[in-house]
Amino acid sequence: MRSTRSSAKKKTAPITESSNDLENSNQPVDHRKKEDLSRFKLQPKQKINSKRPHVTAEYDESTSPKKPANKLAGKTLIENKPEHWEEVLKNLREMRKDFDAPVDTMGCDQCPDEAASPQDKRFQTLLSLMLSSQTKDQVTHAAMLRLREHGCSLLNILNTTDEKLGELIYPVGFWKTKVKNIKRSSEMIRDVFNSDIPNTVDGLCKLPGVGPKMAHLCMKTAWGEITGIGVDTHVHRICNRLGWVKSKTPEETRKILEGWLPYDLWSEVNHLLVGFGQQTCLPVKPKCDTCLNNHLCPFSGKQK
Numbered sequence: 479m480r481s482t483r484s485s486a487k488k489k490t491a492p493i494t495e496s497s498n499d500l501e502n503s504n505q506p507v508d509h510r511k512k513e514d515l516s517r518f519k520l521q522p523k524q525k526i527n528s529k530r531p532h533v534t535a536e537y538d539e540s541t542s543p544k545k546p547a548n549k550l551a552g553k554t555l556i557e558n559k560p561e562h563w564e565e566v567l568k569n570l571r572e573m574r575k576d577f578d579a580p581v582d583t584m585g586c587d588q589c590p591d592e593a594a595s596p597q598d599k600r601f602q603t604l605l606s607l608m609l610s611s612q613t614k615d616q617v618t619h620a621a622m623l624r625l626r627e628h629g630c631s632l633l634n635i636l637n638t639t640d641e642k643l644g645e646l647i648y649p650v651g652f653w654k655t656k657v658k659n660i661k662r663s664s665e666m667i668r669d670v671f672n673s674d675i676p677n678t679v680d681g682l683c684k685l686p687g688v689g690p691k692m693a694h695l696c697m698k699t700a701w702g703e704i705t706g707i708g709v710d711t712h713v714h715r716i717c718n719r720l721g722w723v724k725s726k727t728p729e730e731t732r733k734i735l736e737g738w739l740p741y742d743l744w745s746e747v748n749h750l751l752v753g754f755g756q757q758t759c760l761p762v763k764p765k766c767d768t769c770l771n772n773h774l775c776p777f778s779g780k781q782k
């Protein structure tokens with residue numbers, strides 16, 4: 479009998495959803511009783527696969543004036559660096575060593591008039607970037623030369639009719655929309671930004687027709703500040719082909735790439751990849767046979 483009573487005493491009430499149930503009841507609570515905590519025991523660690531796993535670490539956003547945080551759905555992502563990325567980069571530099579792609583001689587950084595004032599040069603840089611979307615470098619460069627000849631200062635563009643501006647920039651892609659965006663952006667620069675282009679990514683993105691890609695490239699070229707990787711259609715395509723990212727949009731590519739690529743390469747990688755995309759890793763029928771990365775690229779030979 480003694481042992482039965484003893485074991486009955488040891489029995490504990492099952493833990494209910496809320497400990498408040500016990501506290502609120504009229505039954506006296508015996509705080510000396512110990513609950514069975516075995517179910518809270520730590521489970522043994524699972525064996526880690528010896529193959530290098532793909533890890534995505536998430537932590538709260540933090541900011542730094544030199545290296546901006548990479549936000550994706552409110553989180554900062556650090557992706558594992560892809561295998562062989564340094565060798566791939568070395569090969570890219572080798573393939574691009576002659577700097578003879580259209581972007582090298584007619585890219586947006588080549589469009590402003592060197593003799594113009596710093597303020598006008600920054601404005602011209604912004605305009606060349608706005609013209610360049612969905613447009614070949616050759617066409618953008620030619621349009622900028624016409625604008626420069628016309629007089630490419632903020633005041634002069636504001637005083638130019640839409641019709642004339644359209645004539646000057648035609649045949650850049652979506653030229654009618656770009657005329658409107660250039661005129662509205664110019665008004666904002668005059669009225670809100672004291673007649674100079676904004677000097678932050680946020681400020682630039684407030685201008686009609688300017689998105690993050692353009693803003694980061696503009697910060698680099700106009701203000702000499704690296705705030706992010708400029709990811710255009712070439713960079714987006716090649717990064718996915720090389721397995722450097724797995725993404726659906728250029729903006730997603732930028733955020734993932736910034737998660738693992740060292741900051742001091744952010745400026746170089748845009749230029750390298752854009753020229754590489756113009757000459758070798760073409761959108762259709764990439765020249766994999768002559769590519770130094772064909773033994774490292776998962777996409778090699780998949781599209782002939």
Ligand code: SF4
Pocket residue numbers: 719720758759760764765766767769770771772773775776777778779
């Ligand atoms: S192997 Fe082909 S797909 Fe891969 S990077 Fe080179 S050109 Fe592009």
